[in-house]
Amino acid sequence: MFPPERIVELPPSSDQSYWQTLGPLPKAHDFFGDGSLFVVNAPGHLPGHINLLARVGSENWVYLGGDTARDTGILDGTAQVAVYVDKVTGCMRCAHADKEAAETHIRAVRELKGYEHVEVILAHDHQGLAENExxxxxxxxxxxxxxxxxxxxxxxxxxxxxxxxxxxxx
Structure with a gap:
């Protein structure tokens, strides 16, 4: 789908020479080496899920949280990660492959969201888009x-x- 020369495969999250702690985020990488874009290992949703922290001004940042949470209520603590009964199997299911890892990552993003110059944007925040279009x-x-x-x-x-x-x- 994409030309091979445009694809960068990230090392596993256990590679401590690549992933470094950045504030509340335990595994981030300065992608360009200039502090403008950090790739963040975002475990829990699906294997390989990443987020991005991008500088958008001299002091301002935007955190692209992808599928970290379905709505901002989960980030501000007024809602929880949903679980439901699968109608086919009767088993409990969750939108995240590893609910505990997802909740740990959500807590880190919640802390980051509290930083004065960081805005968190989630992939499925339709209400947030409508309010800020x-x-x-x-x-x-x-x-x-x-x-x-x-x-x-x-x-x-x-x-x-x-x-x-x-x-x-x-």
């Missing part, structure tokens, strides 16, 4: 031309995520 310009996808972010919901377009150009307004 005015803060985002338009995204340009390979299959769309200048359409609002909230209107893009086509699986084929999500595979083109690397072509997205999102500009955060200050």
């Amino acid at each position: 005015q803060r985002f310009k338009f995204a340009t996808y390979g299959c769309h031309s200048q359409v609002p972010l909230a209107t893009i919901n086509r699986p084929r377009c999500r595979t083109l995520a690397l072509k997205v150009q999102i500009h955060l307004l200050a």
Whole structure:
């Protein structure tokens, strides 16, 4: 799908020469070596799940939390990681492959969210996007031309995520 020269395989989380502690995050890596982008090992959801911490100003950061939590209530402690009964098997299920590891990571992100100059954005926070849509310009996808972010919901377009150009307004 992507050219091999554009793919970087990250070392296992046990590689202490690669992963370093960054604030409340036990395993982060300064991807470019200049403090502008940190890849964060985000265990729990699925094996290999990562988050990104990106500098967006001299003192401001955005934490792209991916599938760390389904909504911000889990981050602020007013909701918990959901478990449910699988209708087919009758067994308890969770959206995270390792619920305990996910909850440990959520606590670290919760602490990071408390930092003054860090904004946490989750992948499935539809309410947050709706409340803050005015803060985002338009995204340009390979299959769309200048359409609002909230209107893009086509699986084929999500595979083109690397072509997205999102500009955060200050």
